[in-house]
Amino acid sequence: MGAHLDHHLAGDRLVDAARNALVHAGEQWTEMRADVFAALAALQKPASAYDIARNVSALRDKPVAPNSVYRILDLFVRTNLARRVESANAYVVNSHPGCRHDCIFLICDSCGQAMHLDDDVLTGALRQAAAAAGFAEVRPVVEIRGLCRECA
Incomplete structure (x- = not known):
């Protein structure tokens, strides 16, 4: 298989695919995980856990610790819902969570x-x-x- 840019999901279809992938991996789709995923998916460029924590805090109208967000982001990376941009120590949503590639x-x-x-x-x-x-x-x-x- 060569290079490709295909089947990118957005909106409700992306959230549904992410929820299904996480549940299929044996994990729970909690409100906090849904909020972190929504905050990450809403961003147009790589974001740090601090950026995402700030956005989720505003959404929830209460402080959310970056450490909690880091744990969720690590889970999302392990389950293919997000990708880590190593050079920026930042994250982006995986717009095709069911597809595994480097x-x-x-x-x-x-x-x-x-x-x-x-x-x-x-x-x-x-x-x-x-x-x-x-x-x-x-x-x-x-x-x-x-x-x-x-x-x-």
């Missing part, structure tokens, strides 16, 4: 927007190279920085 992020240095694409050929080659070097349980992290179409 993510390649394209990050705009001007506006901060991040888009991702899946290229199983490229990430597969990285996995093979790492395995040949003796690494096990490889998780490729590929982030490309530059200017997006709008900022270029």
